Amino acid sequence: MPEAPFIAVEGPIGIGKTSLAEKLSVHFNFHLLKEIVDENPFLGKFYDNIEEWSFQTEMFFLCNRYKQLEDIEQKYLNQHKAVVADYHIFKNMIFAKRTLPDDKFAKYEQIYHILTKDMPVPNIMIYLHASLDTILKRIRSRGRDIEQNIKPSYLAQLVQDYEDYMNEFEVLHPNIPVIRINGDEMDFVKHQEDLDNIIGLVDKQLQNYKQVSKR
Secondary structure (H helix, E strand, C coil): CCCCCEEEEECCCCCCHHHHHHHHHHHHCCEEECCCCCCCCCHHHHHHCHHHHHHHHHHHHHHHHHHHHHHHHHHCHHHCCCEEECCCCCHHHHHHHHHCCHHHHHHHHHHHHHHHCCCCCCCEEEEEECCHHHHHHHHHHHCCHHHCCCCHHHHHHHHHHHHHHHHHHHHHCCCCCEEEEECCCCCCCCCHHHHHHHHHHHHHHHHHHHHHHCC
């Protein structure tokens, strides 16, 4: 477990991970870790042709996320400085399983486990989820050109993949609380009350973490 609180916000594309991580970072005065997305030179090609560009896209994300988490561990968590991130590196396996053919996935999985075996695991996970309609609306509203060619069928699969993974995560990591936020019912960007409710849930888990860490 990290030496300091490490919160990861996860969920499908367009669900609001970065927005929530930024708000929590400001409220709790935690260091903000944002994933590298736009810098990936393969991403636009990936959305146009997933089969052709999946391996290059996933390897770029894996290597950059590994470096980010390595830096965060050394410069913040091991120095007792709390971090909130808008992703965790486990998401790589969600995407890789969906996009890579079997032969390339086998190679990718080996590299993933080698790189991540010593990486810090969050001690609080926030899982944002919503219906496909809500996610599509949010993607359209934020207007990123690179995301406009994402196929709804791909997003629908991704929504289910996340749900399956998070259910598995809770079984494999029963000591790591997962805060589930339904994006169909809550909009923390537009409604302060929804944000306050989420902050309250996070604060409760932080207090629990402090009690456990003192033992």
